[in-house]
Amino acid sequence: MEYILHKKSNCKRIKIRVVKGVVCVSAPLNVSKREIDDFVKEQSAWIKNQLSKYTLSKENDLISLLGKKYRLHYIDQRVCYVEGDDLYLYPDQTLIQKFLKQNTKKYIDLRFEFFCEQLHIHNISLQYGFYKSKWGSCTPSKHKICFNVNLIFMPLEFVDAIILHELAHLFHFNHSKAFYNLLCTWMPNYRQVLKENKRNPIPNLY
Ligand SMILES: [Zn+2]
Known part of the structure; x- marks a missing residue:
């Protein structure tokens, strides 16, 4: 060995x-x-x-980004981008994380705004980070919500579920019955969506 x-x-x-x-x-x-x-x-x-427990992603793996599958290629130019159905990554952690963060932010910012409009919620600031054990967090006193950049690898329905979960915390701080009641009026299949994606693995791109 x-x-x-x-x-x-x-x-x-x-x-x-x-x-x-x-x-x-x-x-x-x-x-x-x-x-x-x-x-x-x-x-x-x-x-x-x-x-x-650890398999590094390799050439030609299919990587799901925001609900669409891309074929992975590692390249030797210092850039990360998608073109058609292909994902091109320079194998450098900082660069790949920056790429993932930009794209997660671009999508979730808009989706978040959409839900806020529907629910008449205003003035919440968003942050993005790489977290090991949470998809998001909400600090109502600071009008702040954080999202895990790894959401980029999850189906869009799951991303919605997490956005709505954090928004529901603006009304209920804990995971009480009232919290889930509210969440399920917004997204009736919330529990189902979470259950289905429980074992969805996050690819190790770097
Ligand atoms: Zn929660």
């Missing part, structure tokens, strides 16, 4: 981490290559399990 080795003087025992599909081993200076290899071998079941 391939791994990246860091030998450190302040390291007391051999440790393995799996980061973004790469196996990283740190070990004390006095430990031999053989001992490290044996240790990695012992841990191989755990390592394989960790690795299976």
